[in-house]
Amino acid sequence: MKTPSFSSVQAAAERLRGVAHRTPVLTSHTLDELVGGSVFLKCENFQRMGAFKFRGAYNRIVQLDAPARARGVVAFSSGNHAQGVALACKLLGIHATIVMPSDAPASKTAATRDLGAEIVFYDRHKSHRAEIAQDLCKGGATLVPPFDDPEIVAGAGTAGLELLADVPDLEVIVTPVGGGGLLSGTALAAHGINPGIELYGVEPEAGNDFQQSLERGEIVQTDVPKTIADGLQTTAPGEITFPIVRSHVKSIVTVSDDQLCGAMRFAFERMKVAIEPSGAAGLAAVMAKFLPAGKRIGIVISGGNIDAGRFASLTA
């Protein structure tokens, strides 16, 4: 399988031009004072369908040829990747079947269905979603995995290109890490521009499969983590993303669910921005001051898909 590179991130950016939102970078004097540095939030919660996931999904699916498009697309996802695939398919006129865990947030399943996708539910503690998806692909449909695919990684990295175009002199970039698509794509983008930029990934304490894997030097499989960060409940790094993270990323940091809630509350009340738990991981880690003072820090806010009611109960 082809390895993603800086030039594949650049090619993805061309494909996404005029299709994906060029999301804004927000700053806050209050946040800078709190952190003791200069912080720049790349707001992918303002991306189409509310998360960076649209970038990778579209970049992958738009490259399918006509016969493949006619056979349709299958994806499995805890939520945002589902919406990304559904939206990309809607824009391209392709049938999408999404395999979703039955406990996925209601806002995410509703939004996916609104985008015209067919949804097949499974129990995340009983069945293997990959097997279900492979069955669904027997008719020739293309399986679009959530992160472990070179074009998904390249698409995710385009947010990093935009961030560095807006703020060229960043010293550090911090992203959430689930399967590693966003982190590895961002790392390729950043180091293609400036190899001196330090990259960090942030995962929930309860689901530190990436941290364990880096420590061991090989992919470690964990149980499904219990965390409010529903988008980061992956159980292992990807085969494509892991080596990229290993060679480009300085280290993996973890945050507690309480820290995620604190970051969500801060972003809402002080910056007027709605962030879902997974999307707040980078902000939560930076607010916990894992970095030395005085740095110029970019943070990718990866998504904002959360019901107002759930948001209220988490930030109360």
Add this chain to the structure above:
Amino acid sequence: MKTPSFSSVQAAAERLRGVAHRTPVLTSHTLDELVGGSVFLKCENFQRMGAFKFRGAYNRIVQLDAPARARGVVAFSSGNHAQGVALACKLLGIHATIVMPSDAPASKTAATRDLGAEIVFYDRHKSHRAEIAQDLCKGGATLVPPFDDPEIVAGAGTAGLELLADVPDLEVIVTPVGGGGLLSGTALAAHGINPGIELYGVEPEAGNDFQQSLERGEIVQTDVPKTIADGLQTTAPGEITFPIVRSHVKSIVTVSDDQLCGAMRFAFERMKVAIEPSGAAGLAAVMAKFLPAGKRIGIVISGGNIDAGRFASLTA
């Protein structure tokens, strides 16, 4: 008293360069489909201290000479103007005394105090805030009114300049209207660039003092309106703002509290943006389709200062 003009808005923009945030303009395909037009949200909820009010306050206060700065500043405000004045004074090293209603939202009083201002409370149903403020000014402090001042109006208009710089071909601009500072400043900015742009102001049904005044052709005084839009609880148009609105604005539209809540919920769940009730007035009116289909519409989202708890109870 000097009348604000397009050139005073341009001069204000120069003073605010590098001091105020140049806030982003957000779009949403879902919103466009809902409205049947192209909608552009100028997000002044991302402005410093969370509302457009900083623009006018800073533009007014930065023009004080050294003796006036030494004597300090007094302001009366239901909330966001207070924070705008407090922040401007903090940046300029000026003592600020803010006269606030005792029922102002806790987030707004706390934020004002955090910015170093001294707060004097009054009962909005019993005392006259203007008299209290005038007493406080006996020592020579400068009273900075919330809207009825040429430099406050000019500062508020700078958000309109930025919106039109980003989206030059707007046909319509819609803003909330309380005392009329934002609406009249925006109108001056818009018509200085393109006299063909239609301007609309939106106020709460319960507090339609501007609508009544335009119908009568003179300033009408109303009771303090009962509405969740705490920033739009003005009881009369300003003497400076009213004639500008009368000559530049096509009409005033009203929205219900329920419509405000619906717009806040939509903005949160679909656009990931926190808007306070007053700030959502323009969006609520456009979502209620008061305009014909097919228009290119700019909406100024005027502020986002609301506690997470109050937001939850209003959008539940």
